[in-house]
Amino acid sequence: MLSPEQQQQLEAAAFRRLLQHLDSRKEVQNIELMNLAGFCRNCLSKWYRQAALDAGIEVSDEQARERVYGMPYSEWKEKYQK
Numbered sequence: 001m002l003s004p005e006q007q008q009q010l011e012a013a014a015f016r017r018l019l020q021h022l023d024s025r026k027e028v029q030n031i032e033l034m035n036l037a038g039f040c041r042n043c044l045s046k047w048y049r050q051a052a053l054d055a056g057i058e059v060s061d062e063q064a065r066e067r068v069y070g071m072p073y074s075e076w077k078e079k080y081q082k
Contacts, residue, residue, distance in 0.1 A: 019044075023070050026080045044068045 002010070022028070022041060030040035045064040052059035065073040 019068060019070070022068075026076075029082055041065075041068050 022044075030042060033040040034043075042065070045061070045068040048067060049059050049061060049064035052064070062073065069076040
């Protein structure tokens with residue numbers, strides 16, 4: 001049985017791995033993710049921001065998106081959004 005701390009560590013590691021995977025697949029557009037999986041990078045950034053708010057931590061939309069996209073959202077859109 002995992003302790004709550006171990007579970008949190010594993011979930012955090014899985015989230016980081018998901019972000020790495022999405023970062024390595026920049027050709028996959030958000031609309032494709034949304035159509036196939038029902039979520040996209042923007043959804044992840046919103047969930048991240050909500051988790052911060054739930055923990056009493058102030059995180060802006062832009063900060064959350066930068067965490068998910070690995071760069072400012074405007075830069076990612078310019079480079080990778082079709």
